[in-house]
Amino acid sequence: MKLINYLILRITLFFTVVLLLWSGVYFILQMKEIHDGNDEGLTNLKQEFVLKANKIPHFVENMERNAPLNLIVKEISRKEAETIIENFNTTKIYFPTELEKEEVRMLTSAFHCTMNDKYYQIQFFTSTVESDDLLKNLLYLLLGLWIVLITTIFFVSRAILSQANKPFFSLLKNLKDFRLDSSKMIDFPETRIEEYVQLNEAVKELLDKNISVFTEQKQFIENISHELQTPLAIAVSKLEMLLEKHQTDKEQANEISVVLITLNRMKRLNINLLLLSKIRNRQFPAVSQVDLRKVLETVLADFEEIAEYKEITIETAGDTSLSLQMNEDLAQILFTNLVKNAITHNINGGKILLAYAENAITISNSGNAAITDIFNRYKSEKSSGIGLSIVKSIANLYGIKISYRFENDLHIFELKLK
Amino acid sequence: MKILIIEDEYALLQTIEAFLLQEKFVVEKAADYNSACEKALIYDYDCILLDITLPGGNGLKILEEMKREGKVGNVIIISARNSLDDKIAGLDLGADDYLTKPFHLSELYARIKAVLRRKNLDNSLTQTFGNSIVYFKERSLLVNGENLKLNRKEFDMLGFFVTNRNRLVTKESLAEHVWGDNIDLADNFDFVYSQVKNLRKKLKTANSDIVIENIYGIGYKMTI
Numbered sequence: 001m002k003l004i005n006y007l008i009l010r011i012t013l014f015f016t017v018v019l020l021l022w023s024g025v026y027f028i029l030q031m032k033e034i035h036d037g038n039d040e041g042l043t044n045l046k047q048e049f050v051l052k053a054n055k056i057p058h059f060v061e062n063m064e065r066n067a068p069l070n071l072i073v074k075e076i077s078r079k080e081a082e083t084i085i086e087n088f089n090t091t092k093i094y095f096p097t098e099l100e101k102e103e104v105r106m107l108t109s110a111f112h113c114t115m116n117d118k119y120y121q122i123q124f125f126t127s128t129v130e131s132d133d134l135l136k137n138l139l140y141l142l143l144g145l146w147i148v149l150i151t152t153i154f155f156v157s158r159a160i161l162s163q164a165n166k167p168f169f170s171l172l173k174n175l176k177d178f179r180l181d182s183s184k185m186i187d188f189p190e191t192r193i194e195e196y197v198q199l200n201e202a203v204k205e206l207l208d209k210n211i212s213v214f215t216e217q218k219q220f221i222e223n224i225s226h227e228l229q230t231p232l233a234i235a236v237s238k239l240e241m242l243l244e245k246h247q248t249d250k251e252q253a254n255e256i257s258v259v260l261i262t263l264n265r266m267k268r269l270n271i272n273l274l275l276l277s278k279i280r281n282r283q284f285p286a287v288s289q290v291d292l293r294k295v296l297e298t299v300l301a302d303f304e305e306i307a308e309y310k311e312i313t314i315e316t317a318g319d320t321s322l323s324l325q326m327n328e329d330l331a332q333i334l335f336t337n338l339v340k341n342a343i344t345h346n347i348n349g350g351k352i353l354l355a356y357a358e359n360a361i362t363i364s365n366s367g368n369a370a371i372t373d374i375f376n377r378y379k380s381e382k383s384s385g386i387g388l389s390i391v392k393s394i395a396n397l398y399g400i401k402i403s404y405r406f407e408n409d410l411h412i413f414e415l416k417l418k
Numbered sequence: 419m420k421i422l423i424i425e426d427e428y429a430l431l432q433t434i435e436a437f438l439l440q441e442k443f444v445v446e447k448a449a450d451y452n453s454a455c456e457k458a459l460i461y462d463y464d465c466i467l468l469d470i471t472l473p474g475g476n477g478l479k480i481l482e483e484m485k486r487e488g489k490v491g492n493v494i495i496i497s498a499r500n501s502l503d504d505k506i507a508g509l510d511l512g513a514d515d516y517l518t519k520p521f522h523l524s525e526l527y528a529r530i531k532a533v534l535r536r537k538n539l540d541n542s543l544t545q546t547f548g549n550s551i552v553y554f555k556e557r558s559l560l561v562n563g564e565n566l567k568l569n570r571k572e573f574d575m576l577g578f579f580v581t582n583r584n585r586l587v588t589k590e591s592l593a594e595h596v597w598g599d600n601i602d603l604a605d606n607f608d609f610v611y612s613q614v615k616n617l618r619k620k621l622k623t624a625n626s627d628i629v630i631e632n633i634y635g636i637g638y639k640m641t642i
Contacts, residue, residue: 229498233520257636
């Protein structure tokens, strides 16, 4: 859920509740006010009636006979009269003119007429505002108000929030594009909002720290790799001298040879590690337009004898020539590793298929079952597995999309140029 | 043949010296920038092995100095930095070759001999072994006056054996010399074995006096 929608939804809910409460209170107060007015009028009417009844002879009898529209007079006993307490209530009375029952406010009371010494119950009523109607009208008004309010809130808060959050979204976008290995600090949006200023500062500090740790680490790997070369050189040369001396002793010679082979493996690992580190540090600045097809064919020629020895047939399809602006040595390293991989993980009598298409080169080889996460296969029985990491790094450097899949018993590597 | 080793790592310096003394070279040593610069500029050497990272200065500076003084040193750079920039800079400054540490002694020797051969300093462009004559410049082999056809890789192997004759050549150093650093396939030993077998067969069929001995499973040795 977007922040803006989240906020608007909350505000809307809040205002709905407030409006509902407010209109409830308003409704109750309004009805009370109306009834108070009515009741006052009814009281005046009653007082006037009682005054006249006690002054004018036969007033009550006349009234009883004439039965005016707003009055019901009924003679009652004294006992009954004593039980009646003056009260107001809202009730419904049938109006012949209206042909229906109407809501009225009614005052019920009793009085003693001194003229004829009789007790009467009197009921005055007056038509009043229909509470249903009032409620209905109030609801319409409320709905209108609610719609206007919510629409206003929606647009205004949207405008304000998106304006106020501009630095935030711009920072977010820059952060998305941030790449640790490029070691380039992102641009921070200008803002006067304190929280965003603090956010900018916090992010900057975090990135600065990360970049420096990353750079240090890269440098460290490179330095260590370099430093390892010299001790390795000493060990290798000393052992070779020793081997030369003890070559007549088969057992000793074999032992020394095993150590030499191990050191050689270490050397390769070290060289590849160094290479990987250099590629990731972008230390191959020289670029030129490189004919990839030509490079791949040269690499294949280097591996010709080995392919022949393993009885691997190499087939080529497509005659497109592809070229890319890149470092030539890296192009060679890229294909060397891919071809080496295609040969190493092949089977005797297998095949390698090369397909050149518009903007894509596919290298497929026969071999045993599929391997998941092939680009991180650091260890296998046949190789250090660092080769494909190098391939991936070079591809990343030049925006080549490399993908791997296992299909029809073929390991397929596809290089897609942009 | 007089050779100057410029290398600050004492253990390595010592080993290279011992190795080259075996090969009847006259060896001079320098372990820091100043003494190296002095020796390289005052004396003449048939070959100089130059380490780039030296106490007191960069080895490439020595090359610059030599170039300015018009000194020809037949320099082979031996460096721990497998850096292309250094390589290009070194070769631009007149170095003859660039070898990355760690290296096989047989490879170092082959590189030295190649430099000397290129400058024809040790008259080894043509070498005769009994009935067989190896022509390095023409990259060909005559056996009993007949040209024995060898492909590029086969001649590379033969050249490496000939240069390192009477010395044990390990399979790895041979593979690296002929197929380059790329060949780090774990099953390359069988492959190298089969390639050497082919070469041997050719030599044997032609009745060449060049014999490539198998030393256990470790490597080979060329004898006459």
